[in-house]
Amino acid sequence: MINVVLVDDQQIVREGLKIILSLDNEINILKEAENGKQLLKILQEIQPDIILMDIRMPFMNGVEATKIVKEKYNNIKVIILTTFNEDEYVLQGIRNGADGYILKDARSHDIIKAIKAAYNGDILLDPAVTTKLIRAFNSMSIDKQNPRIINKQKKKLELLTQREMDVAKLVAQGNSNKDICHTLFLTEGTVKNYLTNIFEKLELSSRTELALFINQIEP
Structure with a gap:
């Protein structure tokens, strides 16, 4: 329940x-x-x-x-x-x-x-809402338009393995863990482990933050 x-x-x-x-x-x-x-x-x-x-x-x-x-x-x-x-x-x-x-x-x-x-x-995540929020986030945050800040964020992405990057991109597209399992042929436990590592490396705390982060760097 x-x-x-x-x-x-x-x-x-x-x-x-x-x-x-x-x-x-x-x-x-x-x-x-x-x-x-x-x-x-x-x-x-x-x-x-x-x-x-x-x-x-x-x-x-x-x-x-x-x-x-x-x-x-x-x-x-x-x-x-x-x-x-x-x-x-x-x-x-x-x-x-x-x-x-x-x-x-x-x-x-x-x-x-x-x-x-x-x-x-x-x-x-509703893709239409996520896209709208990304636009609003970029327009409201001057720091995010600073090339130095953007480069710093891109450097963080380099910490991810290719598989972690695959998972991160699918989260950013609004996929659930189950969807990611089917797409990448992984178990749900493995996907959760990848997400834990991704959050730690990127210093994020939620899927929503991850979606915004990825879509800012890789529109």
């Missing part, structure tokens, strides 16, 4: 998500919260597997809450609920350790799939 906490200041959104998630008998809604402060109080009593959290909320938004959650409860997966016009918030959420993101208007099947993927250590 995958235990989930929903965090959104709009009750109608939470109700809609509950209806969607109730379609799958492997997902259980433990609690709901209206903002980050309420979420942190809940986490003092129970720790879910997944937090499905909006970005823009009063008192404490999803970006701030993600940072605190990841500092105190690193084993909890955080999926950000976003819209197409919240690039800067999503990027900051990723920097704060969010495990991924999903559009609020995503299909029921895709929301359920994203939760299960995160639970299993994957996160399915």
